[in-house]
Structure formats: C-alpha cells, structure tokens
Amino acid sequence: MAGLLLAGPAVLGLAVLLLLPTAALLLVSLTDLEMGGPPLQWVGLGNYAELLRDAAFRGALRNTLVYVAAVLPLSVGLGLGVALLIEGGVRGRTFFRAVYFLPVVSLLVAMATAWEYLLHPTIGPVNAVLRLLGVAPVNWLGSSDWVLTSLCAIGVWENVGYVVVLFLAGLTAIPPELRAAAETDGAARAWDRFWLVTWPMLGPTTLFVVTIVAIRCLRVFDTVAALTKGGPNKASEVLLHLMYREGFTYFRIGYSAAITTVFLAVVLALVLLQTRVLERRVHYS
Amino acid sequence: MKGLASDLPRLGLLSLGAAVILAPYVFMLSASVKPGGEIFQATLELWPRRFYGVENYSKALGAVPLLRFLLNGAAVCAIILALQLLFAVPCAYALAKLEWPGRGTVFALVLLGLLIPAHVPALPLYVALAKLGLLDGYTALAAPFAVSVFAVFMFRQAFKALPDELIQAARLDGMGEGAIVWRVILPNAWPTATAFATFSVVAHWNDLFWPLIVIQTERMATPALGVLFFRAEEGGNDVGALMAASVITTLPMVAAFLLAQRRFIQGVATAGLKG
C-alpha cells in the first residue's frame, strides 16, 4: 500500500506529462490536423500511407539508421579506448576527463558556427590539413555525398565524452584484485587482461552505454537544425528534424504526428533488439 | 606511478584525441576576442591583430541581459531537479524495495517513458499551458520535465543495491516509509543523486527547443535562447559576440562539471552498472 502511495505522484505526473500527450498525438496522427487551418478530419491511416510514398520520409528514415549505425559503434569503441587510456595511468586523469566531456555540456547552436568554419571547403583547417597530406579537399557540408558523413563525425565528437565518463564509472567498479589475479594467472599482456577480465566485467556498463547512446543517436536533431536543415536536397534529413519541419514549419500537425509514431516504433524496436542481443552476453557477477 | 617515458604513448594518444575534441573551442575562444573582419580568414591566426575581446563580451552581456538568462537557467534547472527528485525518489524506492500490486506495470511504463523524446508531448503540452495562462514563466519551463523516468530508472538501480537490513532497522525504529525514503535511502545514494543531477542539469541548461516555444518575453529567456539571439538567418551572425555569448553560457557548466567530476563518476558507477 505504501508502495502505491510513494509511486503515485510519479505515475500521475507521468500520465499527465508524457503518456496522455503521447496518446493524444497518436490520435492526431490519424487526422489531417493543420495548425491554424481548416477543422480537422479523420483520415485513418492516410498519413501513414503518404509516409510510405514520401521520398523525404524514406530518406530521413534511412539517414537516421545510417547515423546510428555509424556513430554508435564508433563512439562506444573510441570512448572505451579513451576510458581505458585514462584509467591506465594516473597522470592527467582529471584534465582529460574534463576535456572529453566538454562537448556533452556544450550548446550545439553555439558550436555550429565553429564547425562550419572548421569544415569550410576552402578556408577551413580540416581541408587545409588534407591539402598538406596531399588529399583533395572535400565539400563537407555542401555536398550531398559528404554531408551525412560530416554529421556522423560531429555526432561521434558529441557522444564520445558521454561514453568515456560512463565507462570510467564502470571501470572503477571492477575490483582491482581481479585484474591482479589475472596477471598472476599468466595473462601478462594488457590485451589478455582486457579480454579475460575487463571486458566481461564491463558487461552491464556496455549494455547501459549502448542503449543510452543509441537513443541519443536516434534523437539527432540539433546538428541538423543548426548546420544543414536537412540539405542539400534532403541528403541529411533525419526523422526528428523531418517531424519538426512538417509540424512546425509546414504546420501539418497530423502528418508530423504520424512521423513521430513511426519514430517511436523504430526506437522501441531497436532497444528491444539490443537488449535481447546484449543481455545474453552480459556477465553478471 | 609509471615512469614518464612509459607513460608517453598513453599521454600522446590522449592528447591527440583531446586536440580533436578541443578544436571547435579553440576557434570559439579565438573568435570571441576578434573583430568581425578577422574571424574568417584564409590563414590560421589564433590571436587577433586587434584585440576586440572587451567589445565582444560587453556586447554579449549588454545586447541581451545574458546574466539574467544565466540566472533563469540556474533557477529553472534547480526547480526541475528538485521536482524530479521529489517525484522520482519515492517511486524508485517503491519499485526497488517494496511489494505492491501493479509494480510490474509501473516499471513497464517507466521503461516506455524512457523512449519518448521531449518533442513528442511538446505541442499538446504547449496548448494546455497556454490555455491555463501559464506560459512564459518558470512553470512552463519546468513543468514538462517534472517527472523524469530516467531518474526513476537510475535510482531504482541504486536502491536495489542497498542492503535490506538498513531498511528493516529503520522500520524497527518506527519510521514510516516516507521518512525512510528521505532520511535513510537517499542519503545512502548520494553519489547517484549527484550523477543524476549532472545529467539533468546538463540536459536542461542547454535545452533550446522548449524555451524557444514557450518563452515570449526576453526577461524570461534561458541561456540557449540567449545565444540563439546572436545567430540570425544566413550569416547575419555577429560571430564575435555570438562566440563570446557561447563562452559565457558554457563556462558555468564546465566549472560545475570540474567540481563534481569525481562524485559524478562514483554516482554513475553505483547506479547499477553492476547489474
């Protein structure tokens, strides 16, 4: 009984602030509601049918999935590497931790101009370095071939710090005795120690990290809104940005709600998949 | 401590990565002290020929009440955090340590809630707040975030790890469940609270989407909105002032993280990464 009372306010709050509005939105996705437009009409699955025909939507879905597929493994991999490096010594821990976490606490709108400059095709430092190395300069943000790659790179930059800090936390939870024991057992090389002791012990952390980062990636919005607005010609359009554009720029609330519903379905599917695949491998001590 | 020579490869790699991470910030700081004409150049010149820092920073602080925005940001983040703890901690305790009908359903709802991004309930919430006349104030800025499923999730993990004897002893002492939550459980999960606080504050300090919709008077704007003010359509940016404003709004977060680093990592560690 006490349980109900204690959980009650949270559940109520959850219902009012999250679940009810979401349900409302699901309902709206079955109408043709337009902001400030004619009174709404029921269209059933009409919006969804239109989504299937809409090249912009298909592109956005594909781009979002590609983004996740690129940024997730890279951030997790690099983040793990950095965490191991930081933890592998004593010098500079505080400094490097703070530096790598910096992107997580930064406002993307503010960083956008910095990125535009860094990635500028003719006057930017990145291309200047490429020229020094003898590689042809790339039109990072202006070419439909490269724009998604650039966004993925910025995505990794944004997320690495998050991963580093989470893995650092996980690493501190591993009892040092275990690693010492592995060493005496003959796992002298660092790589062996990692594979035999550290990696399995990081199981729960990895699951947590992968889930969190996957969701962050699926929700990519700020970079697209600030840097490319989905362009050129929808080459960098992603689900949430399309949803925002349809709802707030074109005022087609019903259609936008349909996109949101599909987005939710994708997120659910991905997280379920992940949990099933990873939980089998997670080692619980 | 390992010898410096053998530590060099590690330090070298870390520094390389750090250089990549810091590149945009170097530009940001450099641009914040340059006049407009010197910011975009074909050659890399980090230090301005004409030091414009005073002008840019005063413009950033003067053109909009940036300090007031910082205050709003701090207040809103504090209110949100307080509300989140108020709602989530008891609920997490109930889910972790108590048996009651409906527990499974509630937990499933929590997991569901984790997947719904803030943009989804945005429009219905906006209309509701507008009809209630509550827009354009701390209520509108804080209310939608009052219940954090992430908090429930994190605290539940942490509370599960606490020994049952602790709770039984408190009950024997005659404490009611409510008192147990606030006087026994939460103090024992302080690192988790710090960790969560960091996640929460970081997310809401930089939030642009929601304040953009609900704020109508300049006085109530948050830091993110303040920075956006300098970024007009199509290069109408006063880049120097924009960068100065960005530096000013990022600094508090960085300072706070530096101070709370250790606790934060400790907190995340105990938040159930051990399963």
Added chain:
Amino acid sequence: MITRRLALGTALAAPFVRPARAAPTELVVHYPMPAFFKDVMDQVGQAFTRDNPETTVRFPAPSPTYEDALQLVLRQATAGGLPDVSFQGLNRLRFLAERNILADLGPFLAQDRDPAASGWTPSILGLAKVGGKQVGLTFSASNPVCYFNANLVKRAGGDPENFPKDWDGVLALAGKIAALGDGISSMHFRWPGDDWMFSALLYGYGGQMLTADEKQVAFGDAGLKALTLLDRMVKEGKMPPLTTDAAFQAFYAGKLGIIMGTTAYIGQFQRSAGPTVDLQTTRMPVITPGGKLPTGGNAVVMLTKDPARQAAAWQFMRFAAGPVGQTIMVRGTGYVPSNTLTLEDDRYLGAFYRENKLFRPAMEQIPIMQPWYAFPGSNGVRITQTIVDNLARIVEQRATPQEVLRDVTDEVQKLLPRA
C-alpha cells in the same frame, strides 16, 4: 460589511479623490531577426513614444527568423496571447490573411486622404496587399544586388568601375576569378534557403510562377531559361556548391569574388569582411529589358481586434512605415525604404544615398520591384523547399535543366490546393 459610517465616509471622501489619469496604452509589438532589427526597433519605439506619449511600446522576445515569426503568430492565434502588432515576411502575409488573422487596414488607410502624399505609392502598398485587401504596411523592402570584392575582380583582369551588366559578362568574369587558383572561388548566387533568388531569374525572363488563375504551374519556357542560367553559373562561372554560410565566410576571407543576394546583407558584410576585401555593390545583371526583380523584406501587420488598441496600433504602424521610421530603418540595415518621402527629402535620406554608394544599387532598382510571390493554399513553405531542393540538383550537377524543370513543375503542381 458596509457600515453606515463607512458608507458615509466614502461618500464624503469621494469629491476629494482625484480621477486617475488614463494609463498609457502599452502596445505589444513583435518582430523577427533581432540581429538585423533590434537596434532599429528600439529606436523606432523610443521615437514613437516621444511623439505619442500616451502610448508605450513593449517588445516581447523577437523571433530568430521569418519562419519562427510566422509560427509564433499561428501558435498564439490558436492558444492565445497574440501581440497587437507584428512584422511578418512579405511572402507569408497571404498565409496569415487566408486564415483571417490579419486586420484589414483599408478603413485605416481611408482616413488618410492621400496615401501617396504620405509617401506610400500604389506599388509600395501593393507589396502588402493580399487579394485586393490591404493587410499590412511594407516596412523594409529588399531586392537582389550583386556584391563583389573589387580586389579579386582586378586580379582577374576586370574593371570594378565597369562591372559587367549582363550575364554573359558576369559569367566570363567569374570564370576568370576561379582561374586565379589559390583556393579562390568565383561566385555564389544565393539559391539555397528559399525560392526568392530563383524568382529573380524567372522574372528577369518575364516569367511567372503560376497562371493567372493560380491553378497551374506556369514557369514553362522562362523557367527552363532560368534553370539553364543557373546551370551556366556552374559550368561557365564555376560556381561551387557551397552553403550560403560557407560562401559568406569565404567572401569575408577574400576567397570568393561575387555574391548575389539581398541588399539586406550590406550591414553584416561591412562588419565581417576582412581587410583583403574591397566591398562594392552593383545592380543585378539585366536579363531581358523590362525584366523585374522580386521584393523581399517584411511588412507590419495588425493582429489586435480591439478597436481601442487598433487605433494605437495604427498610429505605430503609420510611424514605422512613415519617413521617420523608415529613415531609422534604412540607416540601420541595408533595406530599401518603403516610403518615397524619405528619398526626396534631405532631412531624411536624400543625402544618405549620395554618401553611401553601397546602398545605391538597391535604391536604383526600386522601379523594377515586383511582389514576392506567395503560393496559395497551405503548402506554401513546402513548395519553396521543393524548388530549393531541385535547384540543388542543378548546382551539384546531378540533373539537367530539362529534367529539373519537369520534376519541379510536377512536384509543385501536386502541392497546389486542389480546386
């Protein structure tokens, strides 16, 4: 409880209570693009209150872009809290008017015996008319101009004093600038963002967006020529597919020669151009004699429906669109005044244009300005985006002008309201 003593006391006191002076009306005025307009609006507000002490002006948080300004008004029209007056992009007036959000200014204008004498010619008024109804007063108008870095032009063998007046000349010069190498780009025609500059080419060829009955896409022949010209910019003029921000940054660094875009950029170009840039402006190249240019900018509209507030709002709007307001506006931005009195009178801007060469081309192009076209129905914003996306295909050389014409005509047709 009202005792006799209290009632008596009040009755005796009444004659000694002075009637409160009528509180000044506070007008709520919303505007977009604070980076362009904040100083201007502050000054206009102060000047207005000096002349009209019974009205004060309050500016709620300005919207970052025209789109945000439109969204704000739409949201508040539904949820409540509309400001009294707002400044909206000229091509979005139609969208708002079709939803009956804008007050009809006809009756207010009628109070003015002769609008032209106040500086508002029929063509200026026409910019803010929708379906024959006057829904706004043009506040800031812009037209496309050609900016160039005279240093790069000279290096390429051109003469800044005699900048080419037709496209063949401009493209040839651009090609030579690109040939300078050293990371230098030739030109940028501001095709991303919206359909405004595209319409400059279209109107230049004497074309129209839709047929007179607005049921069919009409770019046809002129459209093909416009797209072909864009294609030539890439092939002959060597225009790189840069984002507009990247193009500006290259220009500031002295690494891009020519930019064609709205005169509103003057302010920021002056502020941001580096020391190697000798910034100059000139008129757009002539395509066909009699060709027109689109008008960008915004108009001030009335949102309040309360007659008392409307009177105050009208006074503000007249002021902003009047000679004093317009002078403040022009001096603070690169826009063109929407009031003929400002140009003729030295008290206002007569001397200004003599002294500031950069601002002249836009002013000289005023006679050939044509309203910014607004598509009918609720898909206007989407249509402009469709056009921009298709232009990208030409700039990236992924499609020929013929293919793009076919596709864009098709897609826009589908987005028009069904009869």
